[in-house]
Amino acid sequence: MRKYGVIGYPLGHTFSPQIHNPAFKALGIEATYEVYQIQPDKFNETVTGLKAGQCSGFNVTVPYKQKVIPFIDEIDPVAQRVNAVNTIKKADGKWYGYNTDLFGFLFPIENYLKNIKSVLIIGAGGAANAVCFALLDSANIKHMTIANRTIENANALKNSLDKTYNTEIETTSLEHESDKKYELVVNTTSVGMGQTQNQNPYNLLNSYTDKTVVYDLIYNPEKTELLKQAELFKLKAINGLDMLIAQAAKSFFIWTGKEFPNHVIDKRIFYK
Ligand code: NAP
Numbered sequence: 001m002r003k004y005g006v007i008g009y010p011l012g013h014t015f016s017p018q019i020h021n022p023a024f025k026a027l028g029i030e031a032t033y034e035v036y037q038i039q040p041d042k043f044n045e046t047v048t049g050l051k052a053g054q055c056s057g058f059n060v061t062v063p064y065k066q067k068v069i070p071f072i073d074e075i076d077p078v079a080q081r082v083n084a085v086n087t088i089k090k091a092d093g094k095w096y097g098y099n100t101d102l103f104g105f106l107f108p109i110e111n112y113l114k115n116i117k118s119v120l121i122i123g124a125g126g127a128a129n130a131v132c133f134a135l136l137d138s139a140n141i142k143h144m145t146i147a148n149r150t151i152e153n154a155n156a157l158k159n160s161l162d163k164t165y166n167t168e169i170e171t172t173s174l175e176h177e178s179d180k181k182y183e184l185v186v187n188t189t190s191v192g193m194g195q196t197q198n199q200n201p202y203n204l205l206n207s208y209t210d211k212t213v214v215y216d217l218i219y220n221p222e223k224t225e226l227l228k229q230a231e232l233f234k235l236k237a238i239n240g241l242d243m244l245i246a247q248a249a250k251s252f253f254i255w256t257g258k259e260f261p262n263h264v265i266d267k268r269i270f271y272k
Pocket of ligand 1: 062101104122123124125126127128148149150153188189190191193196217218219240241243244245247
């Protein structure tokens, strides 16, 4: 029986076992997917233990996507680019690191990409980093605004993007009321879930046109305050569930060499 799982802290909200376990079963793969919540002070010993044990691979989530890198033998170019690993596979006694978040993020907005020239990124953490690289690589973005609570973190992200891209990038606070209109607005902060479930990270009021797509990486709750505001303005609103499933499907392929059986996922079970 092969063993897979996810490491992170805290992990109370993860849907990943509900995605991978039915897929293993549907394809007759003898494997299980478990949750390994690792306290920060136990990180090194637990990852060393996972590598030494029966584990064939694992996902990595907040806050360990960078911290796990020294434990990996070879990192693929996408993960290297964003300096973050979310999928690890053991093969021939070596450990390989990948990042499937960029693919997962782009999947739900594939059909909109060609029309997106101006984008607002809310947040400047690990997910924002992956989102910015994915967008700047895949769409013809002319302008990007990064709005974040801590302006120094937004500036650090801008500086790292400026090394690779010529796109005009400005940074601002979350309270700033922009007079710019965006074709895509992406919330990459955790504002809208857990204790901040009733908060909206950014007021869309002056920033949208009737074509604006609003994409919140949060998948629980199903509709964040930001997405509710987008729907009020009759905009296309996308939550983070399709990204979660798409990045998981790519991890599944990396581990098993088999296409993910999409028919096993009934999205309604996530919101019961
Ligand atoms: P992270 O690196 O810790 O970054 C968190 C971001 O949220 C930072 O910009 C931070 O601002 C901001 N933030 C946190 N609390 C805030 C508050 N109370 N008010 C204002 N801003 C606040 O985390 P991450 O890895 O980027 O993940 C962020 C979110 O993306 C999480 O909700 C995660 O679940 C989601 N996500 C979803 C998927 C998916 O598959 N759907 C994949 C990856 C991530 P400061 O810089 O000021 O601290």
